[in-house]
Amino acid sequence: MEEVQLEVSYGRTSNESAIEIDASHMDTRELNSLLRDLMLSGYERAVLRNVCGQRYIGTRLYSPQRRVMTIEIHGTPGNDLGAFLFGHRIVVHGNAQDGVGNTMASGEIVVEGRSGDVTGMSMRGGRIFVKGDVGYRSALHMKEHDQKRPVIVVGGTSQDFLGEYMAGGVVILLGLYGAHTASFIGSGMHGGVIYIRGEIGEEQVNSHVLISRPDDADTEILGSQISAFIERFPDLSLDVDCILDSEWTKLSPRSSRPYGKLYASTAPD
Amino acid sequence: MSVRRQKLYSKEICACSIFGAMSRAGERFTGERVIRAMASMHHRGNGLGGGFAAYGIYPEFREYYAFHLMFTGDARAQREAKRAAEEFLLRNFDVVHDEEIPHSDDVHVRDPPLLWRYFLSPSKHGEDIDLPDDEYVVRKVIHVNSAIDNAYIFSSGKNMGCFKGVGYPEEIGRYFMLDRLYRGYLWTAHGRFPTNSQAWWGGAHPFGLLDTTVVHNGEISSYGTNRWYLEMLGYKCTLHTDTEVLAYAVDLLMRRQDLPMEIVAKILAPPTWETIDRMDVRKRELLTALRRIYAPLLMNGPFAVIVAQSGRMIGLTDRIRLRPLTVATRGDMFYISSEEASVRLISPSLDSVWSPRGGEPVVCEIDGMFEGRLEHEIAGAA
Numbered sequence: 001m002e003e004v005q006l007e008v009s010y011g012r013t014s015n016e017s018a019i020e021i022d023a024s025h026m027d028t029r030e031l032n033s034l035l036r037d038l039m040l041s042g043y044e045r046a047v048l049r050n051v052c053g054q055r056y057i058g059t060r061l062y063s064p065q066r067r068v069m070t071i072e073i074h075g076t077p078g079n080d081l082g083a084f085l086f087g088h089r090i091v092v093h094g095n096a097q098d099g100v101g102n103t104m105a106s107g108e109i110v111v112e113g114r115s116g117d118v119t120g121m122s123m124r125g126g127r128i129f130v131k132g133d134v135g136y137r138s139a140l141h142m143k144e145h146d147q148k149r150p151v152i153v154v155g156g157t158s159q160d161f162l163g164e165y166m167a168g169g170v171v172i173l174l175g176l177y178g179a180h181t182a183s184f185i186g187s188g189m190h191g192g193v194i195y196i197r198g199e200i201g202e203e204q205v206n207s208h209v210l211i212s213r214p215d216d217a218d219t220e221i222l223g224s225q226i227s228a229f230i231e232r233f234p235d236l237s238l239d240v241d242c243i244l245d246s247e248w249t250k251l252s253p254r255s256s257r258p259y260g261k262l263y264a265s266t267a268p269d
Numbered sequence: 270m271s272v273r274r275q276k277l278y279s280k281e282i283c284a285c286s287i288f289g290a291m292s293r294a295g296e297r298f299t300g301e302r303v304i305r306a307m308a309s310m311h312h313r314g315n316g317l318g319g320g321f322a323a324y325g326i327y328p329e330f331r332e333y334y335a336f337h338l339m340f341t342g343d344a345r346a347q348r349e350a351k352r353a354a355e356e357f358l359l360r361n362f363d364v365v366h367d368e369e370i371p372h373s374d375d376v377h378v379r380d381p382p383l384l385w386r387y388f389l390s391p392s393k394h395g396e397d398i399d400l401p402d403d404e405y406v407v408r409k410v411i412h413v414n415s416a417i418d419n420a421y422i423f424s425s426g427k428n429m430g431c432f433k434g435v436g437y438p439e440e441i442g443r444y445f446m447l448d449r450l451y452r453g454y455l456w457t458a459h460g461r462f463p464t465n466s467q468a469w470w471g472g473a474h475p476f477g478l479l480d481t482t483v484v485h486n487g488e489i490s491s492y493g494t495n496r497w498y499l500e501m502l503g504y505k506c507t508l509h510t511d512t513e514v515l516a517y518a519v520d521l522l523m524r525r526q527d528l529p530m531e532i533v534a535k536i537l538a539p540p541t542w543e544t545i546d547r548m549d550v551r552k553r554e555l556l557t558a559l560r561r562i563y564a565p566l567l568m569n570g571p572f573a574v575i576v577a578q579s580g581r582m583i584g585l586t587d588r589i590r591l592r593p594l595t596v597a598t599r600g601d602m603f604y605i606s607s608e609e610a611s612v613r614l615i616s617p618s619l620d621s622v623w624s625p626r627g628g629e630p631v632v633c634e635i636d637g638m639f640e641g642r643l644e645h646e647i648a649g650a651a
Contacts, residue, residue, distance in 0.1 A: 028312070052309060052610045052613060052614050053309050053310065053608055053610030053611060053614070055312075075610075075613070076609050076610040076613045077610075078608065078610055079608070095609055095622060097593075097595075097608055097609055097610065098593055114622070116593065116595075116609075116624065117590070117593060117624070135590075135624050136589070136590045136624075136627070159590070159624070159626065160589065160590070160626070160627065161589065183544070184589075203547055
């Protein structure tokens with residue numbers, strides 16, 4: 001393999017561990033390699049300007065020392081933002097595209113606009129906060145294990161197939177801006193929990209999903225996650241008690257193997 | 270700071286890209302911004318196909334059908350195809366002007382065919398005499414594409430044109446000098462990542478018939494059924510690519526059967542039976558009838574498409590949106606794209622951005638100023 005020399009020059013902000021980067025002429029690989037170099041050289045905060053479609057921002061940022069940095073994004077990041085994210089914090093001052101937090105392990109992604117399809121797909125840990133709405137198939141095959149329990153909090157609503165094949169984790173839709181019109185919610189869901197604020201019809205939810213009211217333990221989870229959401233979007237001027245004191249629906253799987261008998265009714269459970 | 274790094278394998282491809290930009294006021298603009306938007310989605314394709322459809326580009330010939338032809342094969346085959354095609358065209362049309370489609374030799378593209386355009390009007394005789402012009406033209410296009418070796422009419426509408434080939438879309442755009450030579454009020458574009466079919470100049474998108482063009486991201490797994498049905502109705506699929514059936518289906522439903530786009534969308538991407546069962550009785554009956562009558566035109570599989578016609582641009586995905594489509598507006602401008610970033614690149618501020626629901630068409634039509642504005646522009650140019 002050929003070795004390449006990369007020259008990097010940039011201006012430092014007043015904070016020595018922070019840096020500002022103009023991403024306008026960088027491709028995906030350059031930008032992510034630069035972020036990796038910055039992390040390894042001890043930077044704790046990177047402000048990316050003029051981001052336009054670069055993918056996987058925040059990926060490949062694993063270090064044995066578990067270094068973490070905050071990445072602020074101005075512009076529109078490309079698909080799979082924060083893929084495999086390892087403990088870092090990403091803030092998008094705008095909209096994000098498809099695949100936000102794809103298979104992220106830990107850390108946090110905050111989107112100050114809307115987020116596209118498959119938000120939080122295969123997410124393993126950490127949290128995603130979206131101020132606006134999310135697209136199709138959000139929380140697709142999200143899963144949890146032991147202490148790792150991923151969380152997605154959405155200010156608005158979702159499009160169809162929310163929580164498809166969901167295996168773990170928590171999804172909260174606050175329904176702040178209008179009605180929930182999604183269908184096929186929880187198709188193939190076999191783990192985890194979805195909380196929805198506002199009206200949701202039985203026909204919008206897959207038949208192998210149990211519809212119930214949140215109990216005290218649920219309300220505790222909701223309280224802490226909604227408080228975290230409010231903290232990240234202070235401009236919404238929300239009150240946690242006010243939000244909690246609304247009509248809430250809890251969706252959880254009826255079975256751990258909803259499609260166990262899809263092809264042959266005699267298949268073992 | 271200087272860092273030494275291993276150079277990684279650099280192939281990074283994933284899907285097709287589609288893009289459309291339209292001025293609802295009928296303002297014409299060059300392809301420059303469209304090419305830039307497509308270049309920003311470079312990595313979605315793999316260089317095996319790129320193309321553009323542009324509307325409003327031939328105002329001086331607006332009364333005439335604009336045929337874009339490609340003649341493939343070696344130089345001799347190209348010459349022979351051109352001779353045979355021209356003999357056929359001259360027999361069936363009055364050709365008012367013809368020329369090679371301008372292209373830039375500075376842009377390297379692979380195996381370009383001979384590309385020629387003809388502006389013509391029907392010259393009907395015999396049993397064709399009573400055919401409406403559009404129907405006559407469609408029959409002649411189908412004849413050339415299926416019966417004359419190495420000759421393909423890949424664009425056949427009035428005051429519009431398709432430009433396509435093998436390469437990345439930005440290369441094809443520069444090859445045809447779309448940023449300098451043409452101004453249109455509506456542009457659509459495609460970057461290709463062929464999956465099941467071969468990469469050749471005729472197989473690049475857009476696919477068109479008359480002034481209907483289609484750019485498509487996805488895969489039509491019902492191609493066999495769709496093709497069988499369309500060929501029964503006189504179409505011939507000659508371009509070795511699934512998307513071709515979409516262009517003919519839209520022609521059949523919208524031109525020949527005069528159905529509105531809302532209905533066409535429900536034929537191409539119908540709701541599931543489960544969803545239909547929950548509808549009120551009138552809607553249920555309509556949707557049930559459509560699914561029964563038009564079952565062979567259901568487009569199965571994942572797709573996002575942009576259909577363009579004179580004065581109109583439509584975005585549509587399959588009913589469960591297995592391919593991305595984002596819609597945005599800014600003033601009179603209307604955009605449809607695989608990715609929001611490509612729109613932001615050429616229009617950083619947007620009035621609204623959304624992703625339509627699967628199976629729900631987004632239709633943008635030019636306002637009533639359209640005809641007058643074009644007249645005005647022609648007068649201004651003269």
